[in-house]
Amino acid sequence: xxxxxxxxxxxxxxxxxxxxxxxxxxxxxxxxxxxxxxxxxxxxxxxxxxxxxxxxxxxxxxxxxxxxxxxxxxxxxxxxxxxxxxxxxxxxxxxxxxxxxxxxxxxxxxxxxxxxxxxxxxxxxxxxxxxxxxxxxxxxxxxxxxxxxxxxxxxxxxxxxxxxxxxxxxxxxxxxxxxxxxxxxxxxxxxxxxxxxxxxxxxxxxxxxxxxxxxxx
Amino acid sequence: xxxxxxxxxxxxxxxxxxxxxxxxxxxxxxxxxxxxxxxxxxxxxxxxxxxxxxxxxxxxxxxxxxxxxxxxxxxxxxxxxxxxxxxxxxxxxxxxxxxxxxxxxxxxxxxxxxxxxxxxxxxxxxxxxxxxxxxxxxxxxxxxxxxxxxxxxxxxxxxxxxxxxxxxxxxxxxxxxxxxxxxxxxxxxxxxxxxxxxxxxxxxxxxxxxxxxxxxx
DNA sequence: ATCAAAATTGACTCATTAGTCAATATCAGT
DNA sequence: ACTGATATTGACTAATGAGTCAATTTTGAT
Numbered sequence: 001x002x003x004x005x006x007x008x009x010x011x012x013x014x015x016x017x018x019x020x021x022x023x024x025x026x027x028x029x030x031x032x033x034x035x036x037x038x039x040x041x042x043x044x045x046x047x048x049x050x051x052x053x054x055x056x057x058x059x060x061x062x063x064x065x066x067x068x069x070x071x072x073x074x075x076x077x078x079x080x081x082x083x084x085x086x087x088x089x090x091x092x093x094x095x096x097x098x099x100x101x102x103x104x105x106x107x108x109x110x111x112x113x114x115x116x117x118x119x120x121x122x123x124x125x126x127x128x129x130x131x132x133x134x135x136x137x138x139x140x141x142x143x144x145x146x147x148x149x150x151x152x153x154x155x156x157x158x159x160x161x162x163x164x165x166x167x168x169x170x171x172x173x174x175x176x177x178x179x180x181x182x183x184x185x186x187x188x189x190x191x192x193x194x195x196x197x198x199x200x201x202x203x204x205x206x207x208x209x210x211x212x213x214x215x216x217x
Numbered sequence: 218x219x220x221x222x223x224x225x226x227x228x229x230x231x232x233x234x235x236x237x238x239x240x241x242x243x244x245x246x247x248x249x250x251x252x253x254x255x256x257x258x259x260x261x262x263x264x265x266x267x268x269x270x271x272x273x274x275x276x277x278x279x280x281x282x283x284x285x286x287x288x289x290x291x292x293x294x295x296x297x298x299x300x301x302x303x304x305x306x307x308x309x310x311x312x313x314x315x316x317x318x319x320x321x322x323x324x325x326x327x328x329x330x331x332x333x334x335x336x337x338x339x340x341x342x343x344x345x346x347x348x349x350x351x352x353x354x355x356x357x358x359x360x361x362x363x364x365x366x367x368x369x370x371x372x373x374x375x376x377x378x379x380x381x382x383x384x385x386x387x388x389x390x391x392x393x394x395x396x397x398x399x400x401x402x403x404x405x406x407x408x409x410x411x412x413x414x415x416x417x418x419x420x421x422x423x424x425x426x427x428x429x430x431x432x433x434x
Numbered sequence: 435a436t437c438a439a440a441a442t443t444g445a446c447t448c449a450t451t452a453g454t455c456a457a458t459a460t461c462a463g464t
Numbered sequence: 465a466c467t468g469a470t471a472t473t474g475a476c477t478a479a480t481g482a483g484t485c486a487a488t489t490t491t492g493a494t
Contacts, residue, residue, distance in 0.1 A: 005440090005441080031248055031249060032248060034480080034481065034482090035481075035482065035483085036480085036481070036482090044442080044443095045442060045443045045444060046443085046444070046482090046483085047442065047443055047444070047483090047484080047485080048441075048442055048443075050482085050483060050484080051441080051442075054483095055482080055483075056481095056482065056483090117401070118335060124405075159430060162427075166423060166427070169423075170423070170424055170427055173394070173424065177390070177394035177397075177398065180394075180397075181394065184334070188341075206383060206386075206387070207387055207390065209431075210379075210383070210387055210427075210428055210431035210432055211427055211428075211431055212431070213376060213430070213431040213432070214426075214427035214428055214429070214430040214431025214432075215427055215430070215431075222470090222471080251450080251451065251452090252451075252452065252453085253450085253451070253452090261472080261473095262472060262473045262474060263452090263453085263473085263474070264453090264454080264455080264472065264473055264474070265471075265472055265473075267452085267453060267454080268471080268472075271453095272452080272453075273451095273452065273453085
């Protein structure tokens with residue numbers, strides 16, 4: 001078993017160590033995070049951390065996997081509670097629900113977003129592989145289809161030349177880029193959109209309304 | 218005069234040193250760039266670099282200023298060559314022209330984009346200030362108005378409830394986020410959109426077409 | 435209580451890096 | 465050629481950080 005020394009520790013201790021590590025990586029990024037700081041904050045010796053994980057890189061990859069799994073779980077749990085049966089309403093509802101569900105996991109969300117946006121060169125290849133595997137395992141395609149269900153797009157109302165694929169592509173683009181944009185604002189502490197999704201949802205709503213009118217009729 | 222020891226060097230030498238530094242910072246980011254590598258590649262001693270710039274931070278800020286000025290210049294030069302008188306056509310033309318104009322300055326473009334996207338904490342405050350000042354000096358507002366000229370939006374054709382401001386906001390959002398997205402692809406060497414703007418322009422065109430239909434009539 | 439295995443420590447190594455400074459080389463004016 | 469000023473060097477310092485390991489503590493079985 002990989003990391004068996006670590007895994008056999010009591011759950012509370014494991015979680016505390018991971019939490020500290022996530023905080024540090026989220027705050028400083030991979031390179032600038034010091035294992036000395038992690039160990040002293042977590043109240044364990046340096047030797048022990050390396051006994052558990054062998055290397056900083058392994059610790060980081062473990063965290064990526066751990067956080068990704070947890071957040072995917074939360075996202076999945078939320079996705080079935082969506083009520084709306086209109087394509088665009090549904091997306092707004094989904095974004096809002098997801099935001100709410102993830103609001104207790106701000107550091108984790110920030111950590112993961114950072115992994116995607118600035119994968120440290122030292123671990124880029126391994127991360128790619130790991131996320132690929134995990135997105136297969138957890139059915140990223142399935143989630144995508146729940147989030148942007150093609151069958152809710154009213155084909156007959158589409159403008160000539162417009163396709164469902166293009167609708168989905170543009171909508172996903174808007175949602176993803178908006179998330180990234182506000183993530184950046186949040187990282188620079190200019191806005192906390194997990195606390196108050198108002199501004200974010202307003203801008204998203206404005207854009208989606210334009211998209212809706214842009215693809216239909 | 219700031220950095221007078223450096224400024225009084227022959228132009229060619231100055232440019233070579235700056236070029237090397239830009240390359241290194243663009244490739245590695247602020248933290249992971251080593252002054253040892255810069256000096257050895259530039260063929261000068263370490264002491265000399267610090268004689269010129271006092272600190273790594275100063276060198277970085279100097280580069281931000283230098284690159285930002287040069288690229289803004291190039292952008293300004295291009296902006297008057299735009300022919301199109303349709304709001305959306307004009308934007309596509311502008312993006313393409315700008316892309317072409319900046320294609321000999323790939324490293325610089327990447328460096329600057331990186332400064333915006335991941336400002337190193339150690340210099341974040343100074344950068345903010347510097348860019349603020351420079352955007353005032355070089356008339357960022359002016360450029361913005363040339364790129365997204367409100368007077369080319371046909372007010373009478375706008376849907377009820379739609380405003381010119383919202384059109385501009387959404388259009389700018391799409392253009393900026395597309396640039397950021399492809400910048401990231403380029404950084405990960407998955408696509409070179411300065412060499413071949415085809416894919417980029419296709420996606421941008423698709424989106425802008427939806428926006429156009431979304432705001433008019 | 436004893437003892438072997440496992441957990442844990444923290445001082446140490448080795449590599450790296452920003453920044454310094456005394457020594458040396460170059461140059462300009464006489 | 466001489467000299468003072470300026471340009472340039474590169475070995476050195478001090479700090480930091482990943483990873484190691486011999487020594488110590490804890491644990492659990494008998």
